[in-house]
Amino acid sequence: MQGPAIHVENLSLSLGASLILKNMSFSIAAGALHCFAGPNGGGKTSTARCLLGQMPHTGKIRFDNSSPQITAYVPQLIEMERTLPLTIDNFLTLITQDKPAFMSTKKTAKLLIDSALEITGLTSKRKYMIGSLSGGERQRLLFAQALIPTPTFLVLDEPMTSLDEGGSQLFESLIMQMHASGTTVLWINHDLEQVQRLAQTVTIIDKIVVAHGPVNSTLTPAMQRGVFTKHIEEAA
Amino acid sequence: MSVFYTWLRELITQLAISGTVPRILFYEFVINxxxxxxxxxxxLGCVGTMIVAKRMAFFSQAxxxxALTGVAIGVLIGESYTAPYLSMFTFCIVFGILLNYTKSRTRMSTxxxxxxxxxxxxxIGASLVLFVSARVNTHILExxxxxxxxxxxxxxxxxxLAVAAITLLVGLPLYNRMLLASLNASLAQVRxxxxxxxxxxxxxLVTIITVACVKIIGAVLVEALLLIPAAAARNLSRGLGxxxxxxxxxxxLSCFGGILIPMQYDIPVPSGGAIVLVAAAFFIITTIIRNVIPGFKEAKM
Structure with a gap:
């Protein structure tokens, strides 16, 4: 299995009167572990959502696939449904089979769900209602759903914000495993130390592509100071 | 279908005469x-769970x-005023689609x-109905x-029956997708x-269900049956199933209770109101159970 290569040309995005992204062009290699970094409000999530086809953008986005593309998305920590009595099991059944989730879970679906729960350490909590989960548990669930089916293109939007030390290490090793198996990983990550340690390539986004390329030559100390302190200076 | 209905009614009437089923089932209108x-x-129970998930509680009321306007239009174009289904379905579907179209183009909450x-x-409905009621002299609004x-x-x-069949054939295979789309549209789109x-x-689907039920149990009751049973069941449920x-x-049970209890005990309450009252009783009982039995308690905030 090999994930897609992604080519972005002149990507722009305006929402209402505000210009969110301007003339962005970059490429991500097939099977790469690529990070988006940049200041808050710089447009990292918007760029990722353009790639997912969820934004009214202009410009070209091309995916080069050698095998059928399976996309998975781990969104930023979201508030989970509190009205419905929906358990972790129900939620994963919902995305795994066509048969209504209030009926029984098919055997094939159950195997996939069991494995995703095992991997993310949620097996003992499978009967918990999703509305009552802690931040870290919700993030584990969002990661678990991304494993069904095994994706060739994985988009992660700050998946570690609420995780404890053990959770962070678990997610890190899972992401590295998926990368090793050929999945193209696009990871929005604030933790520059982690980006430097794990990613191959990085795009620094602040409305435009500030810098793009291999991590070592792109995420230089000068760049880090320049981009990430700009907003602090502006505020001052 | 009429042959089937006639056969069914005759069968149940015979059973009522022979005492196999309660005597009250002797009457054709009760069987219907x-x-x-x-x-x-x-x-309505099954669709109600989705209505609750989508926070569209008052959609069926709308x-x-x-449907009022639909009936009025039906009368104006010469349909039978007792069953102007063509006008009701057409107008209500246009209405529903227009509402959804507007929803995706404003930032207002649903x-x-x-x-x-x-x-x-x-x-619109009340105005038109007043206008046409002079022609047909009937209590359309009621x-x-x-x-x-x-x-x-x-x-x-x-x-x-036709609407129920359509809902079964279209709604069940799409149930999971509908629910995921309402839980998180972004995740659903990626999938x-x-x-x-x-x-x-x-x-x-909700529109045609509402229209099909309007003549039978009325718009207010459709609303009630979409919401109250789901609210009552929510009190006691620990999972989607x-x-x-x-x-x-x-x-x-609410429908059966609402129809049979007033007849059986000669209580002078219309069936529509009785159905809602039985459903409400379920809601009150389940709410008490939830608050009394420790196993059902959840966080209050």
Whole structure:
């Protein structure tokens, strides 16, 4: 299995009167572990959502696939449904089979769900209602759903914000495993130390592509100071 | 279908005469009403769980109001005023689609937008009904709002059966996708679900269900049966399966109870009101159970 290569040309995005992204062009290699970094409000999530086809953008986005593309998305920590009595099991059944989730879970679906729960350490909590989960548990669930089916293109939007030390290490090793198996990983990550340690390539986004390329030559100390302190200076 | 209905009614009447089933089932209108209840109960129960998930509690009320306009238009173009299904379905589907179209183009929350449409549809409906009521001299407003499950005929049952079949064939295979789309549209889209399209499908389903039920149990009662059983079942459910099945059971029992209890005990309450009261009793009982039995308690905030 090999994930897609992604080519972005002149990507722009305006929402209402505000210009969110301007003339962005970059490429991500097939099977790469690529990070988006940049200041808050710089447009990292918007760029990722353009790639997912969820934004009214202009410009070209091309995916080069050698095998059928399976996309998975781990969104930023979201508030989970509190009205419905929906358990972790129900939620994963919902995305795994066509048969209504209030009926029984098919055997094939159950195997996939069991494995995703095992991997993310949620097996003992499978009967918990999703509305009552802690931040870290919700993030584990969002990661678990991304494993069904095994994706060739994985988009992660700050998946570690609420995780404890053990959770962070678990997610890190899972992401590295998926990368090793050929999945193209696009990871929005604030933790520059982690980006430097794990990613191959990085795009620094602040409305435009500030810098793009291999991590070592792109995420230089000068760049880090320049981009990430700009907003602090502006505020001052 | 009429042959089937006749056969069914004769069979049950015979059983009532021989004492196998309660004597009350001797009457044709009671059998018709129970036949509707057996379809409407599970149908509205199941759809109600989705209505709650999508926070569209008052949508069916808005469609019910739109049905008023539908009836008025039907009278104006010469349809039978007792069953103007063509006008009702056409107008209400257009109304539902228009509401959904507007929803995806404003930043308003769903409940506020439904409120706007609800008021508009009631105003148009009430105005038109006043205008046409001079022609047909009937209480259209009352019959649309409160229906009459004891006067249903074969055509009403056919329409209901057809709508139930469509809902089963279209709604069940799409159930998971509809629910995921309402839980998180972004996740649903990534999984290849056409979120917008599926919203329209749901809107049209709820619309045709409401219209099919308006003549039988009335717009107000459709609303009640979509919400109260789901609310009652929510009190006692610890998962999606028990929630949906409990809702369907409570909804069906409410219909049966509402029809049979007043007849059996000679209580002078119309069946429509009685159905809601039975459902409300379920809600009160389950709320008490939830607050008394420790196993059901959840965080308050």
């Amino acid at each position: 009403a129970l036949f509707c209840a057996i379809i409407i109960g599970p149908l 469609v019910g109001n739109a 409940d506020a937008l439904i409120g706007v449409f609800l008021s508009i549809s009631l105003a 019959s649309v709002m409160f229906g009459s499950i004891l006067t249903v005929n074969d055509l009403d049952m056919n329409v209901l 290849g679900i056409q979120v917008q399209l599926i919203e329209y499908v749901f809107i049209v 028990s929630f949906v099945y409990n809702t369907m059971i409570i909804s069906t």
